[in-house]
Amino acid sequence: MKVKPRAYVMVSVDADTVVIGAREVKNRLAAEIGQRGLSDEVRVIETGSFGPANAGVVVAVMPDEIVYGNLTIDSIARLVEEHFVKGRPVRDWILQGEHPLPDPETADPRQLQHFGRIVLDNCGRIDPDSIEESIANDGYFALGKALTEMTPAAVIEEIKESGLRGRGGAGFPTGLKWSFCASQKADIKYVVCNADEGEPGTFKDRLIMEGDPHKVIEGMALCGYSMGATQGYIYIRGEYRLSIERMRAAIDAARKHGLLGRNIMESGFDFDIEIKIGAGAYVCGEETALIESMEGKRGIPRVKPPFPAHKGFRGKPTNVNNVETLANVPFIIRNGSAAFRAIGAAGMPGTKVYTILGHINRSGLIEVPTSVTLRDVLNDYAGGMQSGTFKMAQLGGTAGELLGPEMLDVPLNADALAKTGHALGSGAILFMNVTIGVCDFLHACIKFFAHESCGNCNPCRNGMAALLELTERLKKGKGYPGDVELMEELVMEMKSIAFCPLGQSPAAPVLSALRYFRDEVRAGIDPSAIRPKPDHTLRTLLTLGKQG
C-alpha cells in the first residue's frame, strides 16, 4: 500500500547552490532517509531556488515550514536523526528571517495572492523536472482555458486590461505589443522568449527557468495563440547550463503530454518551441540584436523601424518578451485581469521579481508587489545592512541608476520612479555601504560597458574608451580639472546619439552618481594636475565629433 508522505524535504538546487554541493546534500539526504526506512514517509524533492542566497545549501521541510540553511553532507545524519526520527527540529541550523513558503499539500490558487507570488509561486515548491507537479499546481490550466473558452483577441484584451508591462527593463505595455504582431498578416509568425539575461546582478530569469520552466512554456504558448504564431524560440545565454537543461527537459515533457506540438488539446492550435543558445554578448539582450544572433550573425542591433512585430526573425512578424513577462501571463488568464490589477501599484500592477545583493543580511530572489519601497526591500526582505550604513543602491543592474539615501521611500515601480527622474530597469538591486567609493564603482560599471560595446556605432565605441580613462583617473584621484563636466557632457551626448540602449546606458549610473554624490566624484580631481596636450581622452572625443 502506498503511504501518503508525512513530510516533504525540498532541496533548493539552482546554479548557485550546485556550486556548493546541493546535489550531494540531496543524495545524502535521500540515502540517509532510505537507511532509516523512512522513504515512504519522507519524500526528498529537488526544487529550484525559493529565495535565500548566501545561505549555503537550503532545505525546506514541509508542512512543518522549517527552513534549514548552510547544510553540508556532514550535517545530514544528525538532521535526519533529530528531525525525522525524534521529531525535534535542529534549532541551530534553522535559517532566521521570513521565508514565506506555501504548503505543497494544499494547492489553492488563492494562496498565490496570500503569498504575493505570481511568478515564483511554484519555485521551490515543485520538482521542475516533473510536468505532473506543474499541472497539479495549475500549470497549463490557463492554456486550456484560453484554447477552449477564449478567442485570440480575448486573450490580448485580457492582457491589455491587466496592465501588464514588460519586465525586461523598458516597461512597455505587453498587451499593446502583442496586438502589433497580431494585426500582421503573414504565413508564419514567431514568439521569442528573451532569456539572454546578461545584466550584471540580475539572475531572476535564470531562477524562474530553473524553478518553474513550464510556466515560461505556458506563457509562450498563450502568447502564440493570441497572435497566431506557431513557432516559439527561447534564446538562453550560453553560460546558463542548468537553465538550458531544465528548459529542454520541460519542452520534451510538454510535447509528450500534447501541450506543445500539433493540435494542442484538440483545439486545432499548433505551437512548438525550440531553444537557441547564445555565445556571450550582452548587447544580444536588445531584441533586434537577439534576432540577428538567432539568425547566426553578429549580434548587432538593427535599425528600427521596421520593428520586429513587422519584420523580425527571418523577416517575419516576431514578438519578443522577457522570461518574467511571459511567466506572468498564465496567472492573468487563469484568474482574470482584475485579480492581477488588485496587486501592486495602479500604474504598473502585479509584482516584480528582484535579485537583491550586496552588503545586506539576506541576499537572494524576492517577488514583491510593485507598491513596495526601497526601504521595505532593505528592511523586510534583505534583513537590513550587514555591515556599515547604507550609502547607495543600484537599481536594475549595471545599466541602472544609483539611488542615494534620500530615495529610500520611493515605491519601486516605473511610474513612481519616473516622477523622480529614475527608471526601474531589469530587476536587480545592489545595496552598498559606505566602504564603496562612487568613482571606484563607476569605473567597474564602465569597464563592463566598454567590454560589451559591440563596436557598431562610434558614440558607444569611442565614448566607452573615453569614459574608461576618465573614471580610472577619477578613481585614482588624478582627474584633471574639468573632467567631471567632461564626463557629464559625454554621457548625455552618448544617450542622445548612440545607436542602441547599450551606448545610452552609462548615462544612468554616471548622471545619478553626480546627482547624489557630486562632491565625492569631484574629490577625484587633482587641482594641480595639468591636462596634457594633446589629451588622449579629448582626442577620442574629437574623433567622436567628426565621425559620429
Added chain:
Amino acid sequence: MTVGEIVKKHGNDRENLLSILHDIQAGSPDNSLHQDALEELAKLMKVTISDIVGTASFYTMFSLKPRGRHIIRLCESPPCYIAGEENILAALERKLGVTLGGTTADGMFTLEATSCLGACGVAPVMMVDEEVYGHLTESKAVEIVERIAVV
C-alpha cells in the same frame, strides 16, 4: 567530430552557425577556433571566411587565438567587484604568472575576465571550464587552480 560531421549534424543553414562554432571549439585541443577549420566551414556553408571570422570574433565565448587547456573566467561585474574581485584577480595573476588574457607558459591555463555569470548570490565568482566556483577568497582561488593543475 570533423567540421564536416558537425555541419551535417546541425545543417549548413546560416542560422546554425553559432551552434556549429560552439561544437568546433569544444572539439579543439586548445579551446579555440582554428583558421583551417574555419576555412573548411566557410566552404561548407558557402559564405566567406571573413564573414565567419567576423561573427566568431563578436562573441566572448569564442576565441580565435589558441588558449590554455583550462579557461579561468573571473567575473568582474559590479556585484563581484564590490565583493572583492580585484584582489582575487591579483592573486590569480601572481599565481599563474600571467596578466589578464594571458596563457601560462605550460599551456595549462588561460586567465580571462567575464561579464556577469548570474551567480551573484555566491559572489565573487569564477568559472573554470564548465564549473562555477563561488564565495572566492584569494587563497581559495589559488587552491582551486592548484587542484586543477595536478589532475
